[in-house]
Amino acid sequence: MTDSVAEEQALLQAVADGDQRALQTLYRRWQPRLQYYVQSRLGGDAAAAQDVVHEVMLDVWRQAGRFEGRSKPLTWAMSMAHNKLVDYLRKWSREDSHDNVPEPEDHDEGDTAAAIQGSQEAAYLHHCIRQLPDGQRDAIQLAFFDDMAYPDIAEVIDCPLGTVKTRIFHARAQLKRCLSALMKGLCSLDEPDGCSPRPS
């Protein structure tokens, strides 16, 4: 981890000096992760995500000289991706509107670990992750798919550390609720909104 951070700092420095090969190396390292993050946020729209990632990497080229080393290089690139994503969604008026869904307070979930262990059950999990409000999904995905530390997540999604913790807390509760509802047959994968957060 530390080694790759040092390597990427050196690569960014080379990019700042106009080294196109260094940019290609960073592209190879970062593009899949950036693409995954952006594409999942755009509901699977691969082409739109490619456009966003293209702009991010072009900004890496243009702005490498301004990287101050206060964060990890990948965190810096991911935060640019997040900003572009927000711009993109605003431009296309797809800004998420249910980011502040009130969180119900019950905790009767049963054995939700078992609910996601089988391969068929993985579909449940995917379904429930898709149902999360964008802010919660970003946070849980960066924490568990990208294995990012809370402060790095805060930088990527540009919010206070406390907000990251709150979002992850709510995401965990919401995932358990959704999985539990699926297991008990209270909703099904055929009704796309059947397991979504309850209206206030």
Next chain:
Amino acid sequence: MKHPDDDLPAFVNGTLHASEREAIQTHLAGCEQCREEVHWLATLREQMQNDPLPAVNEMGMARLMKAVRQEEKPTATSAPGWWRGALAAAVLVVVAQFGVIAVQWQPDTVYRPLGETVQSPRIQVRFAETATEIQIREVLERIEGQIVEGPSALGLYRVSVPDDASVQAAAETLQAAGDVVEQAMVESAQ
């Protein structure tokens, strides 16, 4: 000790500092509830990471490097400021159009003439899935070819060459690079 609930995800993804980590381990030894939560979070993380990362987008890299090379040109000129600005704007238009084309170009339009303008003959190429960016670049350099459009929904690209007369030979050169190019054909100009 209060249940360290907020810290459990960071414990599971390995980003806690060593001292915090030890404190959690001590707590877990005596707390069934938190052990269960760690088990659930670890399963969640494992399932999420089962989703594979996409492969490196080689054509995305070609597109990026092309945009980078185009960007270099304005700064290389010693033209006055307004002219540089105009050039930069032109580059942006090209990038924007390229982005749109990359999304909208459909292969069923391939054999149709594009508007009223006279087009240089282009080569329609499908690269092998296993081809690396370096291989693609190398084979394109051999014919001095440039990707001008693509990928289409079917993964096809349009490649231009500097000399119209050599387009057939260039297509044959591409086709001969069997491990890199799956298919290369000159588009018929109608």
